[in-house]
Amino acid sequence: MIGKAWPCESHFRAIGVEGTLDFSLIGILAEISSLLAQNGISLFAISTYDTDYILVRSRDLKQAVLALRQAGHTVSWDEGSE
Numbered sequence: 261m262i263g264k265a266w267p268c269e270s271h272f273r274a275i276g277v278e279g280t281l282d283f284s285l286i287g288i289l290a291e292i293s294s295l296l297a298q299n300g301i302s303l304f305a306i307s308t309y310d311t312d313y314i315l316v317r318s319r320d321l322k323q324a325v326l327a328l329r330q331a332g333h334t335v336s337w338d339e340g341s342e
Contacts, residue, residue: 272304273321275328275335277312288312292328299327 281288289305292314296303301324304315316324325335 271318272315275314295331
């Protein structure tokens with residue numbers, strides 16, 4: 261017997277925060293999520309010991325990158341790689 265089928269949301273892209281963030285740093289994810297919320301972009305955050313990842317819908321990736329860049333963040337992304 262095969263187990264239960266679980267619903268799945270697909271078509272997300274990940275934006276990784278580069279480098280290991282010291283645990284004493286405060287508000288990094290809050291700033292990123294606030295910037296994206298102000299631009300109408302929802303996200304799902306995943307934090308690991310080494311870094312953080314922000315998942316946004318594929319259709320919102322370009323707008324998310326633009327919003328982060330306009331706020332002064334460096335985002336390495338080649339639009340042609342979509």
